[in-house]
Amino acid sequence: MNESVWINESEDHQTMLKHWQEVVDVMAEVCRAPAGFIVQYTDKGFMAIVASSNVQNPYQAGMVIEEDVNIFCRKVIHSNRSLYVPDASQDPVWADNPEVLDGFVSYLGYPIFWPNGKPFGSICVMDYKVTHYDSMYRRLVTQFRNMVEANLALVEQNESLREIAITDELTGLYNRRGFNFLAQRQLKMATRMHQRLGLLYLDVDDLKTINDNIGHDAGDEAIIRLAECLSHCLRESDTSARLGGDEFSALVLLGEDNTLKPLIHRLEDYISKQQLSFGRQLSVSIGGVVVDEEGLDVKNLVEKADQEMYRVKRQRKNHVTH
Numbered sequence: 001m002n003e004s005v006w007i008n009e010s011e012d013h014q015t016m017l018k019h020w021q022e023v024v025d026v027m028a029e030v031c032r033a034p035a036g037f038i039v040q041y042t043d044k045g046f047m048a049i050v051a052s053s054n055v056q057n058p059y060q061a062g063m064v065i066e067e068d069v070n071i072f073c074r075k076v077i078h079s080n081r082s083l084y085v086p087d088a089s090q091d092p093v094w095a096d097n098p099e100v101l102d103g104f105v106s107y108l109g110y111p112i113f114w115p116n117g118k119p120f121g122s123i124c125v126m127d128y129k130v131t132h133y134d135s136m137y138r139r140l141v142t143q144f145r146n147m148v149e150a151n152l153a154l155v156e157q158n159e160s161l162r163e164i165a166i167t168d169e170l171t172g173l174y175n176r177r178g179f180n181f182l183a184q185r186q187l188k189m190a191t192r193m194h195q196r197l198g199l200l201y202l203d204v205d206d207l208k209t210i211n212d213n214i215g216h217d218a219g220d221e222a223i224i225r226l227a228e229c230l231s232h233c234l235r236e237s238d239t240s241a242r243l244g245g246d247e248f249s250a251l252v253l254l255g256e257d258n259t260l261k262p263l264i265h266r267l268e269d270y271i272s273k274q275q276l277s278f279g280r281q282l283s284v285s286i287g288g289v290v291v292d293e294e295g296l297d298v299k300n301l302v303e304k305a306d307q308e309m310y311r312v313k314r315q316r317k318n319h320v321t322h
């Protein structure tokens with residue numbers, strides 16, 4: 001979970017935000033408060049992620065307040081502690097608080113934390129009149145806070161499960177499932193932006209021999225090293241993956257000349273310098289196809305690049321044996 005991103009920016013969280021809206025509306029109603037909020041804090045400041053929908057609430061969801069503005073929630077988030085101000089007019093500390101200048105007098109708020117303990121933001125109610133909340137109100141807001149934190153834990157869990165589902169454990173690159181999904185998305189975007197792409201297919205040479213003669217760990221080392229070569233030679237915006245076994249693919253943005261040749265040469269050159277710990281040199285066959293207007297299906301492109309790789313491999317093996 002990227003803690004510097006506003007949580008309402010992701011489509012994935014819309015159901016949870018609807019639930020939070022209910023929570024904030026009920027909380028404001030039970031506390032008979034004209035305004036209730038869930039606020040998120042990032043390096044961009046404070047955002048009212050959810051604002052209670054009562055008509056007396058002057059602040060709307062989505063509003064961002066800068067870091068140095070003396071709002072009540074700032075105090076809660078920076079001190080990591082709850083705050084109850086029954087009557088702000090009695091404390092000069094709040095004299096420049098824009099909420100007080102807008103007529104608010106009372107505030108009750110609790111900090112909300114991410115599962116890793118870092119501050120997420122706060123949950124609060126505000127009133128135009130002096131309040132006398134007893135312990136029941138505080139318990140109620142605390143329970144709502146706990147519920148929001150439980151939701152955040154689920155969000156994190158879902159995101160890490162999704163990450164695991166699309167990642168190859170051995171190399172840390174995308175797996176086939178991740179590649180099919182992300183490369184298809186990249187293809188669509190490139191068409192819209194009139195960018196030219198190419199797809200590479202790479203296969204380690206003689207991995208079976210390495211496994212059989214030196215051992216499975218040696219084979220793993222060759223696979224990991226090829227993944228490192230891809231990460232080194234490709235741009236961050238390119239999508240590379242281990243499709244399975246010793247087979248890799250990458251969808252890459254083409255240079256001005258619209259060919260894959262310079263990249264394939266760069267990769268071959270870099271790979272040929274990779275000495276493996278068991279005294280062998282890494283050897284990889286690479287095939288590539290340039291994406292044309294019709295070739296917008298990832299599986300189809302992978303198949304074509306695989307055939308091209310196979311042709312290259314045969315040529316290399318013939319070259320070695322003759």
Ligand SMILES: Nc1nc2c(ncn2[C@@H]2O[C@H](COP(=O)(O)OP(=O)(O)OP(=O)(O)O)[C@@H](O)[C@H]2O)c(=O)[nH]1
Binds near residue numbers: 206211218219244245
């Ligand atoms: N060490 C290791 N081996 C794997 C892994 N996944 C698949 N393999 C092995 O990699 C080998 C791939 O063999 P092939 O692609 O058929 O052939 P090759 O020996 O690489 O020969 P060429 O591709 O013709 O150069 C098989 O023996 C698989 O069992 C893995 O994660 N680790």
